[in-house]
Amino acid sequence: MVLTLPETGCSDVSFGLSYKSMISRNVTFFFEGHQLNGVRGEPIAKALFDAGIKTLSYSVKYKRPRGLHCARGRCVMCHMSVNGTPGVPTCITPLEEGMRIERENYQPVFGPFLTAVARLLPLPAGFYYRSFTKPSFLREFFVRTVRKMAGVGRLGTGGKLRVDGDAAAEEDRTPQGGPRIDGLYDVAVVGGGITGMAVAVSSAETGAKVLLVDEYPVPGGHSIGYQSNASLAASRDRLIESVAQHPSVHYHPNTTALGFYPPDTLLLGPGGSTGFEPCLGPTHTSSVTAGAARRRAMTRIRARSFVFATGAYDVVPVFENNDMPGIFGSRAIRLLLERDGLRPGKRAVVYGTGPALGQTAELLLHHEISVAALIDPSDRFHEAVTSSKKLGDISRISGARVIGTKGKDWISAVTVANGIFRGGDRPAETVLPCDLFCTAFAGQGAYELPHQAGFEFSLPEASLDENRVLIPDRTRVETEPGSGITCYVVGEAAGETLWNRKIDSGKETGKHAARPLDS
């Protein structure tokens, strides 16, 4: 009945542990009945990729192949059934001995036939509740067939699930007197990335009692994807050290913020992965936390100030066959290469703008992936791209857009239109063969929690449509007039992209958040 958030900071994690060695921890697991080998603790999707399995699921309606995409448990394309549990994000769930892994929405017997039919049928929006509605027996048959074809997995209870339908249990589910309060903090920070850590530390330095929750087992957020950036890694490690040492920062890894209930309640639940043991590449040298237990229970907490340092998602532009496996945003490719040591291709095309285009291309080269072309939809490349010596002889196309991709189960080429080859011909449409396609555009700040807390969003015009993202209209709101409860959005969630500025604005916000509103 009592809450599990410990009152002493960081009691359920041990700081200063290095990642365990990856060597000699080979395990066997089963993929749809076939026995395969992998390394214990690596993401399931990596073990499957190494075994040549790139199609992790099939889309619901047209049964299109889906593979690794966001690499952080957001896009659900890698969801598979693991040991009978449906919907497990295999890109962030660690492999264990004897795991039984199955694709969910695919029937081995009728699958190929249904797939062929579904891919050909023009199924209009909302067809599943507009077609065959009369007579009623046909409707029933149709709904059952559609559900079977969509096949989004079976609920594996494993004997653990108990659903009580009796009246006593129903009553128990709606406790009188409002939600039980499990913790009260001065400042609650959501997101343990660079920004969130900076917020937490600077709040704690003013004497505030600070809660820092992060969905993943290790702090650092997307900075994990920047192992080759020594100065960033150093700043991150300093922040981790401060978080660990400050007694009034209560840091909880593996804890996801599931919703904000104005004026002052935050719902917390288990994190995205189950006891993750990240297997970073050989470049990793810093000390970070590892192996914290997965939080099982839902928990509610209250605070006087909330800071949403929730980071950003990749936004991949819309073009033909944009759902082809082998297409990654700049954040995803960083996580795959630098966190997981997974090389998803050998020959890449990078599509993006600004300095991120060059940084992404340099990262690929660093991991010995050849870059076939750099494509920028704007008229000219950023200085960082033109002046980079590493990118010297890569062909560049500016003022061009990727209009489609080709491939069967994995990308094999991209089609570029209106390209102006530097010093070459001017083909209207160019097909560039590749087995990896990376985009590098502005990320979309995670808008969910801020929106629930009352922030409004605008979609400001940008010089490029691909860079147009929702921006919160303010960085601070009072959740209810006169309540004194304030919420802040900071870091990449507020559109900040530069690491130094993220740290500075995080520190600044931390001080504000810790201060009572009236002072």
Added chain:
Amino acid sequence: MTKTVLCHCEDVEIDELYSAVKQGYGDIETLKRYTGIGTGKCQGKCCLVQTLRILASLDTPAERKTAGGDASELMGDPRKIRLPTIRPPLLPMRIDDILEENGERR
């Protein structure tokens, strides 16, 4: 098969969005219900921005409704965007986790 898929979870093609807008569904909430955009497992994390970008680029009365909630609001700030209601949980959850609160099975 070549398709331009806007919402990856529900396999909603971009043409379906255009045709829905043509049919008069201009508000993000009704578009969501009619086409299924943003109703899949990722709850719009992969497609909401693109949908709003497309709506913003279509200069139709329907789009104006989306952009401002209503036309008069739009007059005030043309950039203001109404997001669909976002409901918890923000990520897919296991049912037995939901049944459990504070270490206690309900």
